[in-house]
Amino acid sequence: MDDAETPVAASSSPPSRDRFAPLWEPPPTSRRGRPPRVSRDQVVDAAVAIADADGLDAVSMRTVARSLDVGAMTLYSHVPGRDELVDAMVDRAYADLALPDADLSWRPALEQYAHGYWSLLRDHPWLLDLNTWRLPLAPHVFDAEEAAYRILLDTGLSGTRVVETVRIVNNTVAGFARAAAAEDADARAHGTDYASYWEASTDFWEHLFDPARYPSMTRLWSVGAFDSSSMPFDLHISGLLDTLELLIDRAQADGPAHIPTYEECMTHYDDRVADELHPPQP
Incomplete structure (x- = not known):
């Protein structure tokens, strides 16, 4: 994958499961071969640090790899490309958001x-x-x-x-x-x-x-x-x-x-989701 293209803020392509699933599911652990030189968390944290210091345009697979002292190809075992890396960066940043106490008015x-x-x-x-x-x-x-x-x-x-x-x-x-x-x-x-x-x-x-x-x-x-x-x-x-x-x-x-309360919503949740995803044909 060529790393020399001009970085963009985010992809406008519709999100596929391959793009959002890694944000929710932990990566599989491989017991074969050498242990990875860096973890996915280290890759994402390094990208966030670059963006915090120099802006989002400064983030590329190459600059992140350089900051970790690894080759760019090492990063592709953790994220398929820059769009997925930016997604993970956003999720990592939002983890810092202090949420209000649920008991407050x-x-x-x-x-x-x-x-x-x-x-x-x-x-x-x-x-x-x-x-x-x-x-x-x-x-x-x-x-x-x-x-x-x-x-x-x-x-x-x-x-x-x-x-x-x-x-x-x-x-x-x-x-x-x-x-x-x-x-x-x-x-x-x-x-x-x-x-x-x-x-x-x-x-x-x-x-x-x-x-x-x-x-x-x-x-x-x-x-x-x-x-x-x-x-x-x-x-x-x-x-x-x-x-x-x-x-x-x-x-x-x-x-x-x-x-409706959560309990009321759940009584028809599956039917509602099915209708939203697969509306009846006229």
Whole structure:
């Protein structure tokens, strides 16, 4: 397999069983021949370390092999190619996500989940380069989704609104993380941190800014709305949670939506799966 091709963030091909099964099933142990020089976990950890340091584009079978001091062909006994390696990297990164306590009420649990996701993206910013609509079918990714849905499942929101709300929270957190990553990149490139950048713009505010042209900004400035110098590096979602609280209160007042219990779902689970996978022909 040629390792010189331009790396891509992830494959757009539909996932086959050969691609996702290794994420769920432990690799078979061979008792024949020499023991492998490196393990699959070592390969994945090395790839994650490269991506954390230099970005996802820096990860290739060759760079990972070089970091482990083995030949590239050694890696192919653990992962068939780069796409499968990236899948395993995502699963490994998501294993670091601190999931909220199941006993917490929805608001502190959702805030805890959001901060955990924020920390995940700050520790592994290369995750922001992936298409979140096509994350790998991986156990730790599913663990994160399960925890997020569980938080809102019995709040009275409809099933559709639960899924939409989790997506909104994820996208909000990712937006903050993406801005923070961009600020990190600018600070490295120009040697100027966030506070120093804005401190150096005093002349603009004194001589060029026109309060009459920007009255809304002026009014917000007058009450200190722009005073947080650490804004790119803090996660602020209290306003989002306040809005969600209003939606939940209204849903409960109107009559909470009924989402079947797990036991109710399982009574027809096999039939439902069969219908989804093999819909009746007209």
